Amino acid sequence: MKILTLLKRVPDTAAKIRVAGDGKRIDPAGVEFVINPYDEIALEQALRVKEAGGGHSVAVLCLGTKDATKEIRTALAMGADEGILLIDGAGERDAAASAAALAAALSEVKPDLILCGWKAVDTDDGAVPHLLAARLGLPCVTLVTKFVLDGTALTLHREVEGAEEVVSVKLPAVVSVQKGLAEPRYTSLKGIMMAKKKTIAEKPGAAAEPKVRILALEPPPERKAGRIVGTGPEAVPALVKALSEEQKLI
Secondary structure, eight states, X not given: OEEEEEEOEEEOTTSOOOBOTTXXXXXXXXXXXXXXXXXXXXXHHHHHHHHTSSSOEEEEEEEEOGXXXXXXXXXXXXXXXXXXXXXXXXXXXXXXXXXXXXXXXXXXXXXXXXXXXXSOTTTOOOOHHHHHHHHHTOOEEEEEEEEEEETTEEEEEEEETTXXXXXXXXXXXXXXXXXXSOOOOOOOHXXXXXXXXXXXXXXXXXXXXXXXXXXXXXXXOOOOOOOOOOSSGGGHHHHHHIIIIISOOO
């Protein structure tokens, strides 16, 4: 079985983000980029399936600039067998345009299982898995926190409002994952050395018209300085008054 994990190159969540001069994108200067954390969880799950036996292989696919080779190499060092980089010359894509490019590539690769994070931490929209599955005509299960593979059937546990839902799906399918499914491993020196011998195929990403365009990005307003209303038990009435009358929180 061929498992393909989608990766996205995103800014590190600890990075200080600044808006670029055009006001429509972030300034990449000084920003550390990493594998999207949710996609990293999906990759870990794919590697666990491979290591459980059965002759499975794991490939990773990333839509991005040439700089994304670094993140693909990290995935190869973790244990993926091959990497595919879709060179994106279209600039910032929305979810629809991203799904179109990914679907065009995956219709050629034809994996048995497509794993990805339920959202990317930069755009935070969580729409790509659904749109991709719709384009490929495959079932899609999202927010998965438990994963059981039995032949060509998957039993998946997913988070819903106030409960857990258990669903069964036949492969091929698109599955997006949530925190709690698997803890991503660290790369080892051996893995890093082996990754240098693995191939990364580069292909142009298919052009697609976006449905959403960014008009402007603005940094959040500066947070107001806090104030101390008192110390000890005597401060409780003043704190309650501030929270209820000023902040309207209680």
